[in-house]
């Protein structure tokens with residue numbers, strides 16, 4: 221088998237991955253800002269930690285430093301264009317809530333709202349932050365998860381036949397999952 225070398229940093233080998241939307245208040249709690257984040261993922265289960273890697277160039281970065289908390293919204297496939305558009309403008313220049321007519325849902329534990337159209341959302345408090353190269357990893361302790369009815373199976377997994385998530389492939393490409401490829405494998409017995 222032949223392999224060729226790709227340029228690290230330019231090859232999107234780690235995609236596809238789920239896209240979440242990070243929500244943060246400004247310091248006066250007058251304007252919430254929402255940004256799509258692909259470089260995000262679970263870090264620990266006890267305590268439940270979720271990391272979002274954010275560029276210091278973004279407005280969200282500045283807001284996160286001030287607010288110390290953020291919401292995570294996972295939107296259904298029908299909203300893929302909206303999710304992408306949220307990443308094309310900055311909250312520094314545009315009130316994204318007004319510009320995209322975003323409907324907000326109130327969080328219970330933190331102050332930052334999440335997107336009302338989310339099939340699942342999480343409320344996080346920043347517990348640590350670290351700089352890695354040109355990004356900052358904000359580590360959020362998940363304080364609450366708010367899920368729509370019947371979207372998750374009793375074993376906690378997403379019912380992909382009921383809800384199609386937004387995945388990002390890099391560049392300007394997006395996709396979702398095909399429930400027809402779902403397999404449930406037997407658990408190996410000891």
Ligand SMILES: Cc1cc2nc3c(=O)[nH]c(=O)nc-3n(C[C@H](O)[C@H](O)[C@H](O)COP(=O)(O)O)c2cc1C
Nearest residue numbers: 256257258259273274275278279280307309310311
């Ligand atoms: C699909 C997609 C994924 C993105 N993922 C990230 C990410 O993981 N980290 C990041 O800092 N910016 C990411 N961005 C870029 C920001 O969303 C973009 O710079 C945005 O305009 C910043 O908005 P803000 O200035 O309001 O924070 C992504 C953009 C898109 C479209």
